[in-house]
Amino acid sequence: MATTLHSALQHIRDTKVWKSIFRRGPANSNRTRSLAVFGNLFLHWLPVKVREKSLRVRASYYLGSISFILFIVLFVTGILLMFYYHPAAPHAYRDMKDLQFVVSNGVFLRNLHRLAAHLMVFAVFWHMFHVFYRGGYKPPHEFNWVVGVVLLLVTLFLSYTGYLLPWDQLAFWAVTVGTNIISAMPVVGNKIRYLLLGGNIVGENALLRFYVLHVVILPLIAFVLIGIHFWRVQKDGGLTVKPKDDDGKE
């Protein structure tokens, strides 16, 4: 059975189509394994080699990876929720209630999106504290620290814009209070509030604007910055590894 499977896979690898996609032989040496990483769009910003120490739990608690996985969960569940949601004034609240009580597995997806969002804010903050306290912001990682801070802000903006979309009392007052905080900014505050809300009150324009920010603009910014963030980890020489990461031995 195993040999049949093996020979079947080998047969696929020998086809012209497979070879046109992957352009390399089997990953049986360090060279071909490196080529496999270099030649793949989704792997090329990851390091070809990592130190074993940096893979230990203590080195990072995998907080960055956890944040990224939560981001992917939010991306997938968010796209699914969009199939049932209209960002318009009477519909938004009803669609949210439909998702909870009418749509099959809707409540599961909505709660998954909501919980993953809460967890992502938590994970990103924890990631930042962990990097800060172990000095991961020091040269040569300064630029990546700044990218990370911007990603934290993007995460918070994503949370905030998503908070309006259920269009309930909590959402309405949170955005009323939040945008009044913006208008306290000197000189440009009121202008920014007007642009953000598309008017003077939290109404339909505001809902649509927050929706577009939430589902298009901010995720795009997040995706680009996450790409840079991962790539710079590799270019800056990998994770900050300390001697005590060896299973607690100093």
Added chain:
Amino acid sequence: MSDEGHSSVPEASHPVQAGNEITRRDFLNEITLGALGIAGLGSVAVTYQFLSPNVLFEPSTTFRAGNPDLYPVHSVTFLQDQQVYIVRVPEGFYAVSAVCTHLGCVTQWKPDADMIACPCHGSKFKADGTKIEGPAPRPLPHFAISLTADGELLVDKLQNINFSQVLKV
């Protein structure tokens, strides 16, 4: 390739003269960058205009508050749809905003305590809008109030008036 085209390439070997001579390449680069810059600024301006709505489908800021006889003397009446208090004192009428000056929550009139209280962050005001305590930076503003030709109260929420102004009826 002509000689002029050649001479502009190695800039280091081309001694900078006192007259700040610029090559054709520098000139074209600057013209291009300038044009792109102007176009970029223009796009920002156009986008800013596009994103600022010219017509708003928002509730009117001017409203009629009914006949003055509806409001007894020494009363504070909360008009929920308009988020305004109509206050009647012996001297006359004034209209106080019900929107807290702190962060925009809607306040409530507490007749037992004889004050206006905000549920969000605990600001408290007297019936005339002056602050008693809390984080609110300003008193609740008074809106312009007048009588229509047919004798109804008319409130304009875009126009703030002095605290001493009272509509005598």
